[in-house]
Amino acid sequence: MLDDFFTRALIGGIGVALVAGPLGCFIVWRRMAYFGDTMAHSALLGVALALLLEVNITLGVFAIAAGGAMALVLLQRQAVLPTDALLGILAHSTLALGLVLVSFMAWLRIDLLAYLFGDLLAVTQTDIALIYGGGLAVLALLAAIWRPLLAGTVSEELAAAESLNPERARIIFMLLMAAVIAIAMKIVGILLITSLLIIPAATARRFAPGPEAMALIASLLGMLAVVLGLFGSLQFDTPSGPSVVVAALLLFVLSLLSHAVRRGSRPAGALEKTS
Amino acid sequence: MVNVTPAPMPVDSSGTDTPQPEVQAAEAPLIEAPLIEARGLGVRGRDRWLVRGVDLAIRPGEIVTLIGPNGSGKSTTVKALLGILETTEGNLTRRADLRIGYVPQKLSIDYSMPLTVRRLMTLTGRHGRAEIDTALGEVGIVHLAEQPVQQLSGGEFQRALLARALIRRPQLLVLDEPVQGVDFGGEIALYELISGIRDRLGCAILMISHDLHIVMGQTDTVICLNGHVCCSGTPQTVTASPEYRALFGSRAAAALAIYRHDHDHVHLPDGRVVGHDDGDDQGHDHGDHHHHDRESPLPEDGTAAKRDPRDAG
Numbered sequence: 001m002l003d004d005f006f007t008r009a010l011i012g013g014i015g016v017a018l019v020a021g022p023l024g025c026f027i028v029w030r031r032m033a034y035f036g037d038t039m040a041h042s043a044l045l046g047v048a049l050a051l052l053l054e055v056n057i058t059l060g061v062f063a064i065a066a067g068g069a070m071a072l073v074l075l076q077r078q079a080v081l082p083t084d085a086l087l088g089i090l091a092h093s094t095l096a097l098g099l100v101l102v103s104f105m106a107w108l109r110i111d112l113l114a115y116l117f118g119d120l121l122a123v124t125q126t127d128i129a130l131i132y133g134g135g136l137a138v139l140a141l142l143a144a145i146w147r148p149l150l151a152g153t154v155s156e157e158l159a160a161a162e163s164l165n166p167e168r169a170r171i172i173f174m175l176l177m178a179a180v181i182a183i184a185m186k187i188v189g190i191l192l193i194t195s196l197l198i199i200p201a202a203t204a205r206r207f208a209p210g211p212e213a214m215a216l217i218a219s220l221l222g223m224l225a226v227v228l229g230l231f232g233s234l235q236f237d238t239p240s241g242p243s244v245v246v247a248a249l250l251l252f253v254l255s256l257l258s259h260a261v262r263r264g265s266r267p268a269g270a271l272e273k274t275s
Numbered sequence: 276m277v278n279v280t281p282a283p284m285p286v287d288s289s290g291t292d293t294p295q296p297e298v299q300a301a302e303a304p305l306i307e308a309p310l311i312e313a314r315g316l317g318v319r320g321r322d323r324w325l326v327r328g329v330d331l332a333i334r335p336g337e338i339v340t341l342i343g344p345n346g347s348g349k350s351t352t353v354k355a356l357l358g359i360l361e362t363t364e365g366n367l368t369r370r371a372d373l374r375i376g377y378v379p380q381k382l383s384i385d386y387s388m389p390l391t392v393r394r395l396m397t398l399t400g401r402h403g404r405a406e407i408d409t410a411l412g413e414v415g416i417v418h419l420a421e422q423p424v425q426q427l428s429g430g431e432f433q434r435a436l437l438a439r440a441l442i443r444r445p446q447l448l449v450l451d452e453p454v455q456g457v458d459f460g461g462e463i464a465l466y467e468l469i470s471g472i473r474d475r476l477g478c479a480i481l482m483i484s485h486d487l488h489i490v491m492g493q494t495d496t497v498i499c500l501n502g503h504v505c506c507s508g509t510p511q512t513v514t515a516s517p518e519y520r521a522l523f524g525s526r527a528a529a530a531l532a533i534y535r536h537d538h539d540h541v542h543l544p545d546g547r548v549v550g551h552d553d554g555d556d557q558g559h560d561h562g563d564h565h566h567h568d569r570e571s572p573l574p575e576d577g578t579a580a581k582r583d584p585r586d587a588g
Contacts, residue, residue, distance in 0.1 A: 029388045151398045154384055161357040161377035161449065162399040208389045 005121050006234065009187075012123040012131050013226035013244065016184045017196065019135040021219030022142055023180055024197035025204070025211065026173060029153050033198050034084065035072070038091035039174075040181050040193040042068040044098030047115055047185075051108060052101065058130060058182045065178035068094060073174070095190075118189030118241030120230065127186055134183045138176050145169040150211060188241040196222060199248040203255045221251055309334050310373055310447050310479055311356055316365035318348075318355050325351040328503045329365070333447060338473055338480045340490050343500035344522060349483045350380060352500060353451055356481070373447060376440030378433070380451035380483070384424050392427070392435050393420045402442050410442035411435075413475075414468060429456035433465060441472065448472065450482040462486065466493065487523065 027036050043061045050060025068090060075086050102112065114122065142149075145168075151159035152166025159166035181193055188196050200222035201214065208214030228251075229244030236243075309332035317327035326348030333339050341349045354360040356367065357375065384390055396407045411417040414434040419427065427435060433453060440448055453469060454462040466486070470493040473480055484490045491497065491510040498507040505518040513519050 029385055031385070147399070153388070154390075154395075154398060155379055155382050157354065157357075157359050157379050158377055158382070159399060160359045161354075161375055161379075162443070163358075163375075164399055202387075205387055205389065210389055210391060210394050214389055 005123070006230070008123045008125065008128060009120040009230055009240065010227065012128050013120055013187050013230060014223045015128070015131040015135050016180075016187045017200070017222030017226045018219050019131075019138050019180055020184065020197045021200055021204070021217075021222050022139070022215035023173075023177060024199075024201035024222075025215045025218050026149065026153065027177070027194075027197050028201045028205070029211075033194060034087050034091075035069075036177060036181075036197055037194040038072070038087045038094075039065045039069055039177055040185075040190050041091040042094035042098075043181055043185055043190045043193075044115060045094045045101070046098075046182075047110075048098045048101035048105070051105060051110070058134075058185075061185055062178050062182040064094070065181050066175050069174040069178060070171075073171075114189070115185065116189050116191050117239055118185070118187050118192060118244075120187050120233070120240035120244070123186060131183050131187075134179060138179050141172060142176055145172050149173055188244060192241050192245050195245045195248065196225075199245070199252050200225060203248070203252040206255045206259050222248065225251055307335050308370070309368075310370050311481075312368045313352075313356060314366040314368075316352070316355055316367060317363050318351050318360055319363040324363075324502065326355075326500065326502060327364075329355075329500070330504060331498055331507070333479050333481055335446065335479055336473065336477050337495045338470070338482065338493065339496045339498060340494040341481070341483045341498050341500055342485075342487060342490065342523075343505070347501045348503075349500055350451055353449060353481065353483060357449060370446075374443055374445045375447050375449060376443045376445030376478075377449045378436045378440050378451065378453055380455065382436065386425050390424050391421050392416070392424055395424055395435060396439050396442055398439060400443060406442060410438040413441060413472075414438045430458065430461035430465065433457055434468070437465075437468070437472075441476070444476070445478050448478050448480045450480065452483055452485065454484075454486065466490075469493075 027033055042064050046061035046064030047057055049064065050057045053060070072086060072090060075081075076083055080086075081089075099112075102108075102110065111119065113119075148159055148164040148166050148169035149172075151162075151164050152169055156166050156170075159169075180197070181190075184193050184196065201218040203221050204214045204217035208217050225248035226244050229247035230240060232238065232247060233240040233243035312332040313329050316329040318325045329348075329352055331339065331352075341352060343349050351360060355362045357377065358367075358369075392411065393407055396402060396410060402410075408417055408420065411420055414437050416431055416434045416438065419431060419435070424432065424435060433456070437450075437453070440450075450469065454465050457465055469480065469482070472478065482490070482494075491514065494510055496507065497510050497513040499505040499513055499516075499519050499522060501522055505522060506513050506516040508516075
């Protein structure tokens with residue numbers, strides 16, 4: 001069954017969505033969307049360097065994304081520039097650096113578009129092993145730091161005062177983000193990873209009674225988006241990564257509409273009763 | 276301000292074999308070893324000292340209140356004591372395994388996180404359903420258990436935060452401006468609740484407050500900060516000290532009087548106090564920020580001499 005490219009794409013995409021859900025929730029709660037985007041952008045530099053040094057690409061991407069995150073944390077402490085300016089500088093300069101480096105390596109024929117927007121249909125069995133092995137490790141670590149990370153998200157000081165070590169949890173979380181970017185790059189591409197992290201989480205917010213439920217629902221919605229997106233891509237012959245993101249967006253819009261309908265119907269009903 | 280991991284702190288070895296302070300009478304504990312003690316504590320910010328030379332000790336069951344103008348280092352001191360901020364100098368001794376319940380000054384929970392009051396209660400530790408209901412009952416909001424925290428009023432939210440700190444059965448409850456965002460009626464109710472907590476649970480309380488009038492009546496020790504410890508002691512000693520009056524004006528000097536000696540003076544419509552048994556305040560105009568006590572001797576440690584002369588009127 002794994003011989004079929006479409007099946008492999010489905011299984012790989014579902015694995016990525018499973019991991020992206022809970023992580024994406026924290027990115028939304030902690031207002032780190034742009035931060036995640038910056039880490040993802042730096043991934044191309046990781047690809048270029050990995051190709052140059054002839055090391056594993058996933059490893060290269062992880063190293064550069066994690067290094068970029070740590071550099072950002074240090075720069076934030078120096079408070080030389082507002083965080084959004086720092087993020088803007090880092091995001092686009094690392095992307096540009098990656099593009100320039102890639103163009104220097106004229107001896108390589110690489111499909112740049114596949115890295116930028118993903119090539120879901122070129123998922124190999126090795127990729128699937130990586131997604132599930134790495135993904136489960138990420139989820140296990142996230143579960144281990146769940147309480148300090150969540151408490152630190154509500155209030156870093158509160159968590160620190162009650163000896164939960166939120167700073168360690170935050171650093172581990174950034175490393176997990178780097179890991180997810182590295183394993184998800186193949187599926188949705190550098191430029192679209194953040195959307196797979198954020199859109200399902202944002203959609204889940206409307207249905208979730210608590211943080212844990214939101215993480216679970218985000219995973220499920222992400223998987224649904226992958227399935228819908230891939231079948232859509234097959235049906236309409238559209239690029240797979242963007243199709244998945246469009247499917248996630250459709251789910252988000254539907255959730256907005258259902259919310260508006262529910263909210264709108266209540267006052268109307270009340271009005272009828274009073275009249 | 277940079278948040279750092281708590282620096283390894285010297286742990287008071289004598290504290291390790293001290294029995295856990297279960298519910299105990301408020302009078303007894305002053306002889307017991309302190310839960311937390313600072314000697315010459317100082318925290319330096321980017322380019323200046325945020326607070327320096329703080330000596331203080333909190334004993335089991337004691338209520339200690341930090342007062343001082345804005346920017347006087349109250350929150351910094353508390354954060355250093357809690358290990359949220361790294362201390363630049365001085366010694367900090369904490370009882371081993373000191374259980375702390377903390378109600379921070381500013382806490383806003385982003386709407387993007389679905390969080391009910393019930394879930395808030397288990398934010399930093401595991402607690403059973405019955406335990407949660409008890410803690411919420413202690414602060415009178417058990418009916419709000421399933422509400423999203425974002426929908427609570429200021430007073431309800433402060434109560435929820437208080438319950439969250441209490442559910443840990445802390446030996447030390449730390450409250451940074453506990454009545455922020457609470458309307459006046461709610462403020463008094465909240466302070467009554469807080470003073471009742473010590474009596475019922477026997478925990479020590481470290482509190483930062485602006486409400487001198489209310490605080491003074493319910494505190495064992497007051498520490499007045501202005502970049503350093505200006506004065507400290509019982510509310511009586513502190514309100515009588517010239518340093519305190521220099522900082523807060525003589526209106527504040529009457530704070531204790533108003534609270535403790537309700538019957539021995541009368542406020543005239545223009546704010547003057549008559550019939551006070553403290554000669555200093557006799558006929559003193561409350562609106563007047565110039566002080567008669569210029570004879571105030573500066574404390575023997577040179578630090579107080581750095582006090583901003585503007586404060587002295």
